[in-house]
Every structure is written in C-alpha cells, then in structure tokens.
Amino acid sequence: MSSATTIAQYDIFEHEIKADIPGNPYLDTEFWGVFALNNRKIRVPGFYDGDGVFKVRFSPDHPGDWTLTTESDTAALNGQTASFTATEPREGVRGPVHVRNRFHFAYADGTPYFPFTTTCYAWTHQPLEMQEQTFKSLEDTRAFNKLRMCVMPKSYPYNQNEPLHDVYEVRADGKYDPDRPNFAAFRHFENQIARLAEMNIEADVIIFHPYDRWDHCMWTEEQDYRYLQYLVARIAAYRNVWWSLANEYDFMLDVKPMDRWDRFFQIIEETDPYLHPKSIHQGNPDLCYDHRKPWVSHVSIQHSDVSQTPEWRAQYGKPVLNDEMHYEGNILQFWGNITAETMVHRFWMTVLKGGYAGHGETYVHPQDLLWWAKGGELRGQSPERIAFLRKIIEEDVSEGLTPVDEIPGFRSHRLVASSKEGDLTYIYLGEHRPVVLSTGLPMEDGDYEIDIIDGWNMTITPGKKVPAPVPVATRHGAITRGGKPDAAFGVELPGNPYLCVRVRRRR
Structure with a gap:
C-alpha cells in the first residue's frame, strides 16, 4: 500500500x-x-x-x-x-483471481490458479505470537494457496478465548455496538490480508457466521448492509481477496432471511470494482444456496461425499470448491476426526473429479490450539501430501481438468476419479487395487509416458505397459469371458491403495 x-x-x-x-x-x-x-x-x-x-x-x-x-x-x-x-507489476504479482474456462480459475495476467484451501476461522483474533506461527506454518508446508478466515471472532467449542481486537466497540452489556467500528481491528485484519498476498495466498474472507456471543448475528438489515459496504470499501483493493458471504448461512436464516443474502451479493456487485470471486457456504447439505444465481462466481460447499463433485459441476455449471470435507483430527465431533489418509484421499478424489478441495485440522490440544479454529502450528500428516498433489497439478495442468464422465465415450466408476486435459489423463484408484489397469486408458495405441503416483508415500515411478486384458462380463450372476480389450494397453500396478496412474501421450 x-x-x-x-x-x-x-x-x-x-x-x-x-x-x-x-x-x-x-x-x-x-x-x-x-x-x-x-x-x-x-x-x-x-x-x-x-x-x-x-x-x-x-x-x-x-x-x-x-x-x-x-x-x-x-x-x-x-x-x-x-x-x-x-x-508494470512487481515480479511474481499476477493480480486478482477470476473464473476461467467455466470450472476453473486464473490470475488477471492469465496464469492458471488452482485453489488448495485450508481453514483457520479465527486466526487473526489470536495473540500476535500465534499469528506469526500461522504465517510460518503456511510458509513451511507450501500446501495451501487459499485461507478461509472470519472477519468476526467466533464463540464455539475450542474457541472460547477473547479476541485480540473487538471488531466493533463493546457496549456495557458485552455486545458489539454496530454503529461504532473498532478501526484498529480492521487495520489489523487488512494488514494480515496484505501479508498473505505477499505469500501468494488468497484470503477467503468470511463475512458472517452464526457462532456469536457479541450479537453481530442479530443486527438489523440496515446495520448488516452498512457493515458489508464498509468492509468492501476497506479491503476490496487487496488483490488476494475472495468474498464468502457466510460460513453456514443456513443456520442464520431465522434472523437473516434469504432475500437479505441475495442483497448482500448485490451490494458486493455494486461496490467491488475488481469483481473478486464470491460465494456462500451452507451447513445442511439440503439447504444449499442456489449457486446458479448470476452473482455467484463459484460453488462453496460442505459435503463429505466427494464422489458427487461431477454432479455439482453439472448442477451449477461453475467451479466447485468443497471447502469442508470433514477435518483431519481426533476431537469428539465426527466432522473433526477423520484420518490423514482419508483427508488426502478426498483431496485426490475431488481434484481428479474436476473440483477443488478444502483442508482443516482438529487435533485435541490442552490449550485448545486447533489449527481449524486458531491457526498456529500444523500437527497432522496431510499437509505435506496435499503439497505433493498441488505441485503435480501446477506442473502438469494448464487449463483445468475435466472429469471423464463429461467426455463422450468415457465413463468412470463413482469411487474412482479420472480426468483429462488434452493428451494428459489421470486415473486415481483410491482404495481399489487392481493388478492391471486398463479401464479408462487410451483406446488408441501410441507413444505414452506412464507414471504410477503414490499420493500417500509421495513417490512417482515409471509404469510398466502390459497387454490389455480382456474384461470379464457378468450376466445374471454367471461369469463369461470374451469380447475385446477396453484399452490399447494395460498398466501393471503394485498392490497398495491410493495410487494414481498418469498417462501422457508424446507427440
């Protein structure tokens, strides 16, 4: 600045x-x-x-x-x-991110951008030393290029401490005075956004949320609009801003009805000249906002069944970001106790089904220092493996992956993720362990580079081509043999799970 x-x-x-x-x-x-x-x-x-x-x-x-x-x-x-x-821009500065190629993103200068997101809801409200640890963790892991973060502090299990700054002045009853911002809080928030920008990390700014003991959820329509207009005026000029209208907006519908959420989007449309990406996030899968509305740039969703990613692409016709697929950790709540293997698996499934995935970490800590809530230190095993996936995608892909189900003549199993870009094909097998893979491989013979990618052990080894097997067909429970191979060749596989086959035709 x-x-x-x-x-x-x-x-x-x-x-x-x-x-x-x-x-x-x-x-x-x-x-x-x-x-x-x-x-x-x-x-x-x-x-x-x-x-x-x-x-x-x-x-x-x-x-x-x-x-x-x-x-x-x-x-x-x-x-x-x-x-x-x-x-001219400084070296490495590419401008704001926008939607490109319908389901994907790019910076303003045309460089492709593939979101790899993590969540630290209230990290800017923690002690300064912990905020510095958050920056260090992000820099050390290099897994994430987008961070979901709240403007307002949160009152929720594992996050009961008082904020570093109250965002608005506090009245005698302990509630925020919606007519009196705490300007120091806004300055601190925007300074942290600026620091993320210098690290090439997008700030996915969550404007409203229901986890509130300061009564910011209960503001009037006029007070909400004024807050939103003020926030946009302050931070829209930062090139790395994204707008998330809410975390779990549907938990606030009793106090903020649907027409108000529509108006929130319209206010941003009217006052943000940079047209930063904007979306909204739900809690109940049955109460998704209608992401088809023209002011929504991308789908922000919370769902553990990542196999539905192509269906969400088809339903909304926009980029799909599954921002909450559950979190790696061991807390009591089921949304916060999946294994690192499951988190990594869901990343691979989502990305290779044409979407983008979100990480969070919720390991029990004696002082409730959970990354998902407060940032600080990452303790899990998934970030380095997410960084491995991110490096592969950023090196291999230029326009964005298309799930094979959207390509005429191709089909994939629901629990297998397969996608293409030009001469590049990925087939992620997840928990499946065939000795030879042929389904989904190219039908025409030619010169191909084949790699076996182990997403957990983070290895890439050359694949061995073998004759394509003839598929076994079943009819009414009887096994029959015959027919023709369903690919020009097969690939021999080791017996471990979570493998991806990468095939690239040499021209």
Missing part, C-alpha cells in the same frame, strides 16, 4: 483526507473516488478510518497515468484530486 505518486500495477494507491466532521462519520458520511485512465472511469467507495481520517483505495489493473477526483455530499470530502502513475 502506498501514497506515493508511482506504484506498481495491482498494488494499492491510497488517498487520505483529514476532515473534522461532527457526529458519527461511520453513519453519516459517504464519499467515493473516481479513478480515471484516459477514457476509463472507475468509481470506488471510500471509508472512515477514525480520528477524522477518511481514505479511498484503488488497485490499478493497467499501467498508465491515473487521476482521482472525490465525490461526496459532505463538502470537505468532495472535489479532492490526486494523480499517480502505475508501472
């Missing part, structure tokens, strides 16, 4: 106005910045930052000489001007 007259593309230009305005400027003032480059004009909301300071932020999407003019019904905030020059 800079107030200098020269900044790099996708960095942040900030213009500050100091004005002594009576009353409560959070409630009573509104101002906008109009940024112009040649004949382009982009209108961006400004915000109040306390102590008589007003700010407007902008992230230029193109190099050149930009100008700013402010607009407001408040005289002190109207008609201010500034200018700056945007240069």
